[in-house]
Amino acid sequence: MIKAIVVDDEILTREGISANIPWEKLGYELVAVCADGREARDYVQGHEVDVVLTDICMPYMDGLQLSEFLYHEYPQIKIIIFSGYDEFEYAKQALKYQVSEYLLKPVTASELSGVLIQIGEKIDERRKNEELIGRLSTTYHKNHLLVRSDVLMSLVMGDKTREENDRELEELGITLWGNAFRVAVIEIEDYRDVHSLDDKKKQERALIAFVVYNVSQEIVEKYGAGEVFQGKEYRTVLLLESNKPVEFCRESRAIAEEINGRLKEILGMKTNIGIGGCIRERQDLFHSYEDALAALQCRYIFGEESLFVMEDIRQHTGEQTETELAAEEILDAVKHSDTQAVSRIMGKMKKGVRTAGWTKERVHMYLQQQLDAVPELLRSFQLEEQDIVWEKERALEGMMSAVSLEQALSVMEGYYRKAAEMLDTGKNDGGKKYALLAMDYIEKHYGENELGLNSICSYLNISTSRFSAIFKSVTGETFMEALTGIRMQKARELLENTALKNYEIAEKVGFSDPHYFSAAFKKATGKSPTEYAREKRGM
Structure with a gap:
């Protein structure tokens, strides 16, 4: 059963909601009614609660304060707000604290029941996923996959002799039968920087890694295409093999695309897969592994993609100098308030960066240099210093937090357009x-x-x-x-x-x-x- 509480300082409202909602029929148990947010907070701290239905205007602790507390301390609890205030500021605050529903009084039993059904479905889905992750975690340890992963990881990294690898593989009953090999590496988008994760997030990441492993294992087994194991920093590694080298690239791509699709359905998260080049000798596996990691590094400049195949990347990248990336052109376009030229040059810049195959760090360095040139231009036109500094800081923050080149360039284009607008809004009056x-x-x-x-x-x-x-x-x-x-x-x-x-x-x-x-x-x-x-x- 889903456990719910009702919070309202009006006794008639509390009694009305308690009596008129068919809680048990909807799969709920009403475990408490509270007169204000403080009472509800105290109850939540000592009891299991899944859903909180609360008014906004209450003494001691109002509904928004209660929502803020739940958002930070119990993010899994779903919140339904019902209020007599149809104001944008209240709704905006509710969105900030990820409130599930914001209902205006009077609320009918039918309306509230419909909302409870929708929220109940989401809670049931979450519980099923948590149960699945728990089962997969148990399976992982039962089968001693950690030992198996260590052996296969040593193989693809090339840090042991062939004799050592053969002995360890034989002990685990692993036979490599192919005459062509590829290494693929899977990474979850939301957990790329494992060093910045707190303990709770690391535990969550480990559990999700089990899901990634099991889904990948199931699909690779279906194709009869090799081995799957856990790599470093919660990555999942595929050692793919084949006796048909000509068809190998197409089959590897099909496997990766199917894995990405299944994981998206199950986890609701984006996964990135890098596929290394094809090699013929086992002792050269480390080349394919390094290729796969290098391919993943290109996810920033090809951010809208989720599959990165080294052969494709090498076909589309080459030498490109910074002077070919239209930095001077963009400043001239800003000077003349030519926003169409700004868009055209930004497209040219994106193509240049991708052709160069730059890393995220080099892209940031280059874009920051271009960003630094704009304030000097604006100052030369005697615009307000406060406006100049604020616009630059906002653009820099957006550019640094962008998860892809596409997003970073979008921020930069917005900044250039704003600068062009500042030059063309009358602040440069008198000619x-x-x-x-x-x-x-x-x-x-x-x-x-x-x-x-x-x-x-x-x-x-x-x-x-x-x-x-x-x-x-x-x-x-x-x-x-x-x-x-x-x-x-x-x-x-x-x-x-x-x-x-x-x-x-x-x-x-x-x-x-x-x-x-x-x-x-x-x-x-x-x-x-x-x-x-x-x-x-x-x-």
Whole structure:
């Protein structure tokens, strides 16, 4: 029977629910009625309870406080809230504490009975799974699978001699009959980082490992395809064998897909399976095992997949440099508030990372570098520092907690779109955006002697007359004055720090005529280039 309690400070409500619900018929036992959350809390601490039905508004401890307590201390207890308050904040809090149902008063007996039936079905299903796990755990120990797993693990890791392996396999009655072998490794998505699990989670993970083992064993036996055993860090390992090497890859894939599907049905969890390459000699099994582990490492960049076959990965990955991943393009798209270009470039970035076959750590390093470049861009447009910092921190948190490249890039795309929106929402009023984009363009192209008003206006897609007025208003200079100023500054730096000749410097800063450069430099500094260089270099 499912044990339930009712919590409400109104005696009529308590009595009405107690009397009008056919508890026994629904498979329930009403074990207590309580007048407030504190009384219910005390009862739960000393008795077995499966379902709590509670009002929200009560003295001493209200229904939401009780739900919070149960959420943290007794997460297996299902909670039903009935309330006279149809407010979003109450419902939001209820969702936070994983309340099963939020019902508005008045609640009919029929309505509540329907909810209890649904919750009862979920509890029955959970109990059956727990019973199954218990039976599998007993079977595991009875058959001495730990010893068997140790022997097979040594075999695939290649840490013993062939003679030692043969002797141990013979003692266990294991015969390897195939002339081609593959190693596959199964990992549960929710328990990848076993080092971060507390004792309760580790126990839960061990029990689930028994389920993974038994399901895998059943399917591999059905195919007559090899051995299944427990590996390191709660992984399950498949040593697959065949006498038909040509069909072996297809059969291995079919076995893995069937295992994934069955485990999804039973556990409701995603499993990842890495399949190593095909080998012919037993002493080379460690190569296939290492391949399988390496294939699993690709789950981050191919996050939507659940089966990772080394042959497939090698076909789709190769050399790729970071400079090919469109970092500069994305900043230009943000500058121009071009969200379509942002989406296109993010797709290019995803393809580049996958082609490179990067690890999760390298992806994080690369994306963080790209993320760090955006605040400087936003600051150059004089946006609010608080907004800049907050948006970056939120994006960094989302990117680091993402479970796949797809999710991380989605967070990054949202950040880029937000940055583009910030640049285009009026915070850069008075034409500041055009002026700053122009100054940025000049900084990058001042060495091109054809750079002029027409080329900058074509780049910004704005008329020359409108741009000239905006630029003068924001900077206090004409476009040509600003361009000449930057060219002269760059020329001074070259004269001070290099031994280049005057005509070489003229060419580097955008002057095709050295004589015109000398005249412009003397007008700007009061000295000829030669005099300036002699003075600065101490010649």
